Amino acid sequence: MMPLFSSRAIREADLRASEEYGLAGMVLMENAGAGAYRFLRERFPRARRLVVLAGAGNNGGDGFVLARHALLDGLSCRVFLVADPENYRGDARSNLDALRLLGGDLRCAAACSDAHLLEELSRADVLVDALLGTGSTGAPRGQAARLVALAGTSAVPVFALDLPSGIDADTGAAHEPHVSAVATATFLAPKRGLFIFPGADAAGEVRVIPIGVPPAAVLPRGTDAVLFDAEDVRRFFPFRRRDTHKGRQGTVLVLGGSANYSGAPLLAALGALRSGSGLVVLVVPEAIADRCAAALPEAVLEPVPGTRHGPGTFAVLENWKSRAEVLLAGPGLGRDPETLACVRKLWRTWTTPVVFDADALFALADPSGGIPFRADAVVTPHEGECARLLGLRSTDVAAARLDAVRRLGEALGCAVLKGPHTLVHLPDIPNILGVPGMSDLPAASETRETPTPGTSDVPPMPEISAAAGARRANTLQVPGAPGTTLVIAAGSPGLAVPGSGDVLGGVLAGLLARGLAPGDAAGVACWLHGAAGERLAAERGEEGLLASEIAEALPGVIEEVRHGKTGKRATKEAETPCRLG
Structure with a gap:
């Protein structure tokens, strides 16, 4: 880093x-x-x-x-x-x-x-x-x-x-x-x-x-923001042992799908499988189960009676609660009131790590408040979804991405703000020691930075709204405060296609299921997703890529990481320069 x-x-x-x-x-x-x-x-x-x-x-x-x-x-x-x-x-x-x-x-x-x-x-x-x-x-x-x-x-x-x-x-x-x-x-x-x-x-x-x-x-010595690159991925990725089997690779529950959106949970499942998950269980409405089974025979199907998720979903999920390491909720879920109520209950009661994406994030934008912070959760909004959660406009978030992801992370849990140079905020991870050779030299002051009264290190933004309603909602993250933000040094405009975020959610859930901590899983998943987009853009150009192709590129990117073939993206003066912007 x-x-x-x-x-x-x-x-x-x-x-x-x-x-x-x-x-x-x-x-x-x-x-x-x-x-x-x-x-x-x-x-x-x-x-x-x-x-x-x-x-x-x-x-x-x-x-x-x-x-x-x-x-x-x-x-x-x-x-x-x-x-x-x-x-x-x-x-x-x-x-x-x-x-x-x-x-x-x-x-x-x-x-x-x-x-x-x-x-x-x-x-x-x-x-x-x-x-x-x-x-x-x-x-x-x-x-x-x-x-x-x-x-x-x-x-x-x-x-x-x-x-x-x-x-x-x-x-x-x-x-x-x-x-x-x-x-x-x-x-x-x-x-x-x-x-x-x-x-x-x-x-x-x-x-x-x-x-x-x-x-x-x-x-x-400490810094509250770091550039996360290929070497970090290599350090954290849980490469397979020679004697492994699918039971050791983790099980992911994908809760999603609706009459109009049968593809989203499939893409999430594909992302999890292509990044190495042992088993993926698709919990989808019965109305689209046959379609999903035909499209992805490698996934296990658990149909929910009817055409949408609701109270009946809990009984299906309970069958897997003791066998699945992670619940991914949101891809293609829909916004029916019963469905959103189900998702809010899962946020409060589900006992294994969770990833909330897409329509599940809509459920967390609860005007009544009371959505608690979860240390074992990862939320993955784009700028528009983040704006809804914070009670802002998407242009506000786009203009102050760092402040927005920090506010969201402090409110809900590990937060991913998707987009160019995706940001990941780890609210419970203290400032990272990141300067090589620091221990061999006199240390600079370790006093936490405190803004001069009346000023701020970040542009002023409105207070977080009751939409997030968390106990740390009004804590403005300032440099030196607990928490670290990862800046992901990978990505391509070619990733801006329908379903790309669903693939990312699947990769992230799969890594959580394989034992990574939420912040580590989020950083690795976002980098792999970005690198897959770069690889495809280099081969085919940035226009016209498909989300399924992003998932298909993941094994090759992971193999490159394993063998150290992906170079760092930041350089010192004596090294060969590379594009960062």
Whole structure:
């Protein structure tokens, strides 16, 4: 797991580097700008003409260092300043003066018309966004906003320093205007907002640039967000023993199906079987049982009398209660009032781990409240379903995915927020120790981060509604609080097809049945599901994939994980870069 850090942790690390290790800000800025330039040259080897957009703070100073190295390397480099040169201070001013003495081409953006600026930007091979760094908050303003907007209309690829201007370093929220970069050189350590959508999309390819101080020496030991990748899957996946049999592989009950949705429980069952479950029992209405049996003979059928689920469902489930490790409720279930009442009762009374998906989540959006927290449960909403559970709009959730999944997890149990770079919140798992070599170096302060009164590390959102009604509903998750969020480093737009979520629910339930803890099962399932989508997209393209094909790709992905053939998705400067956004 690669730790992802808050902007506050990064600011304190910079301060510690200078105060405790004697590294001057000029040294850190030089290492940052020079390292970013090397990455730029590797990423754009044919670029001959750069335009640097330089902010008034240290991010602008990093841009001046990059421009100086470009100048010394024989490239054409023009720098547009958001402020008068006399207003720059500290290390940024020193690097501005050095660039000017070496003959750097410096222009004040305020003195140029929009037409002139757009012409200059459009003639560049690469635009360097050195406007706003990790320390900035809110939307770009003034000349910075003007340059960001013009860069967006220039059609020239953008290379961002530290993070794209207008992207929140902590949450990934995208303010307007904001930069959409092809690549981002981030300094010292990865920031959360570079890996959480929509920020991850705006960041493009991400590379961590060393700045001359070991991250473990200056960063906090604990982190409340981590990037979950192939190596983590390999560590947690319960690979089969040579002497195994189906009884050791776990039994999953799939509760779902209705007259109009017979395919959803089948896809969930297929996901469970293709990820290694020993036995899958389909608990479906009698009206669709024959259809399900013909489509998937490998599953056991337990018909419920009638055309929908209701009180009669409990008698069928009781037959398997002592033999099944996990109950997956929701795929194709329908929203009949009797069905929803049945599902709510199961949430309160079922004694083995549960996965609630799709229409089962609709049942949890109970206006009367009283839905208790379950430590052995996993809920798997998409943004619209999450919004219903939290009493928000789906656009609110999309704009603040990290905050939303944390609120939901603290209210109900382990929460999966499906979508690009799926998020998994583990409410009962303390902050993860994730910096390699940490034990060999002096520790940074382990004091929990507490926001300044009147401020927050996440965008304000309404209180969780009575829809979730849990005992921890009003607890705002802040960096350093108990609980860890996994950011899943796998996925493809090709996964956005009907039934894809049903397959994921089946994979997750199957892993729970094989003995994984809820958070581990959720992380592994989401990664495998995402990697299967990537594999299919590489073979066939992103358009026109089927959910059943995602399930069919799972065994191949699992075998690749077993043999270590899937590479990590985050890189250090010396490693080959890869796409993260």
